[in-house]
Amino acid sequence: MPYILFPERLGKESIKDVGGKAANLAELVNAGFPVPEHFTVTVEAYNEFVRSNRLHEQFTEIISKIDFQNVESLKENCQKLRDLILNARMPSLIYEHIASAYKKLSMLPETREIPIEMLRAGRESVFVAVRSSAVVEDIAKASSAGQYESILNVKGVDQLIDAIKRVWASLYTDRATYYRYKNQQPIETAIGVIVQRMVQSEKSGVAFTVDPTSPVKGANRIMIEATWGLGETIVQGQVEPDMYFVDKTTGQILEKKVGHKILQTIRDQKTGETIKTNIPQELQDVQVLSDEEILTLAAYCKKIEEHYNFPQDIEWCAERGKIYIVQTRAVTTLQEHEEKVEERGAEQKERKVILQGFGASPGIARGVVKVIHDLNEMGKIEKGDILVTTMTSPDMVPAMEKSTAIVTDQGGATCHAAIVSRELGIPCIVGTRSATTTLHDGDKIIVDATHGAVYLDTGET
Known part of the structure; x- marks a missing residue:
């Protein structure tokens, strides 16, 4: 197996060679969808890196010492695993293959931002995104949402080379290692790495080919979320995105909700670094995608679902008026929760709403509030509590698993809190804007995520 592969030589059956994300991207490229130019550092390259540095025996020894019920044990041993990778030498042959593929990528007409003469002289190279593609990532029953690292503007x-090693090392972050343990996946595994032309997105977002909050009743509704800049702010729940719904059969726009968007992620033109900055005030409440762009993207989404014959979770971006698909994976939660709880929502009609947001994972739960301002407070969460926070992250998954419901200040239907809550089958309300200030530790509340409402629990039934 080669150390480097371009998408023309791959397809969706190539998961064991390059990981799930890269296999799906190659499948899209070969089916004619607009995907940014890229190559993949193969699983074999990672395995050879491990072999040449004699890391396997050390991995096995360290993993055997992890007590997965002890946070400090997990943290200490995972750091040792990451350090082994970060401090190891990249084999010269793999280095040469990566450098050659990167030069080829920089020379492609579509990737050129700089004069071709400078590229030929070796003085300049293209910005790329370096993204994980794990063998156990992005498969139908486990989304691994946010578990592995992606590095932008490299x-x-x-x-x-440094970024690729960082992605390899992210196999052993505390959260990724614990996630594999909880989902009965191999602790020691392998990973591919996608090196993709960095699209300097003016607009970006996520689309589902079913309504993720109601996948049975909403099976004919394509949902699109959009914001300015790079899409990280949506996935990380740092922005209130626009939300558009399109009828899959007729292609008509059914509904548009324009979000109040404050923060964007962009490349600093002076330093080349990825930065977060405020969106200009005149754009904060403006519809991101034109109606024509909404319909173009929805048409791509429908065709991708038809290609895979299964509902898809799609990441997209737009640069200079062109829409690109940067990821697709199977929707991992297709069970309908609304049918069990919809009638119960009538019980809440007479109660006073103290907080309103977007019901990202439907259901009703009652419990005691625990407000989490940072990761150091996760120990407060006990089984059956309601987790209230600005936005969840992959590091919060152990606390989320104990919670009976989740309420956040920020986020939309495709943010981390929403995705994980749907996988766990617990109610979740996002985008309340003020949950962490309105609610306090010890408050007893009812979370009606079917209707996006929070009520004080007076003990009445």
């Missing part, structure tokens, strides 16, 4: 061979 430029130059040395930075690229």
Whole structure:
């Protein structure tokens, strides 16, 4: 197996060779969808890196010492595993193959941001995104949402080699290691790495080919979320995105909700680094995608679902008026929760709503509030509590698993809190804007995520 593969030689059956994300991207490229130019550092390259540095025996020894019920044990041993990878030498042959593929990527007409003469002289190279593609990632029953690292705006061979090792090392973050343990996946596993032309997105977001909050009743509704800049702010729940719904059969726009968007992620033109900055005030309440762009993207989404014959979770971006697909994976939660709880929502009609947001994972739950301001407070969460926070992250998954419901200040239907809550089958309300200030530790509340409402629990039935 080669150390480097371009998508023309891959397809959806190539998961064991390049990981799930890269296999799906290759499938899209070969089916004619607009995907940014890229190559993949194969699983074999990672395995050879491990072999040449004699890491396997050390991995086995360290993993055997992890007590997965002890946070400190998990943290200490995972750091040792990551350090082994970060401090190991990249084999010269793999280095040469990566450098050659990167040069080829930089020379492609579509990737050129700089004069071709400078590229030929070896003085300049293209910005790329370096993204994980784990063998156990993005498969139908486990989304691994946010578990592995992606590094944006990487430029130059040395930075690229460093970024690839960082992605390899992210196999052993505390959260990723614990996630594999909880989902009965191999602790020691392998990973591919996608090196993709960095699209400098003016607009970006996520689309589902079913309504993720109601996948049975909403099977004919394509849902699109959109914001300015790069899409990280949506996935990380740092922005209130626009939300558009399109009828899958007729292609008509059914509904548009324009979000109040404050923060964006962009590339700093001076330093080349990825930064977060405020969106200009005149754009904060403006519809991101034109109606024509909404319909173009929805048509792509419908065709991708038809290609896979299964509902898809799609990441997209737009640069200079062109829409690109940067990821697709199977929707991992297709069970309908509304049918069990919809009638119970009538019980709440006479109660006073103290907080309103978007019901991202339907259901009703009651419990005691625990407000989490940072990761150091996760120990407060006991089984059956309601987790209230600005936005969840992959590091919060152990606390989320104990919670009976989740309420956040920020986020939309495709943010981390929403995705994980749907996988766990617990109610979740996002985008309340003020949950962490309105609610306090010890408050007893009812979370009606079917209707996006929070009530004080007076003990009445």
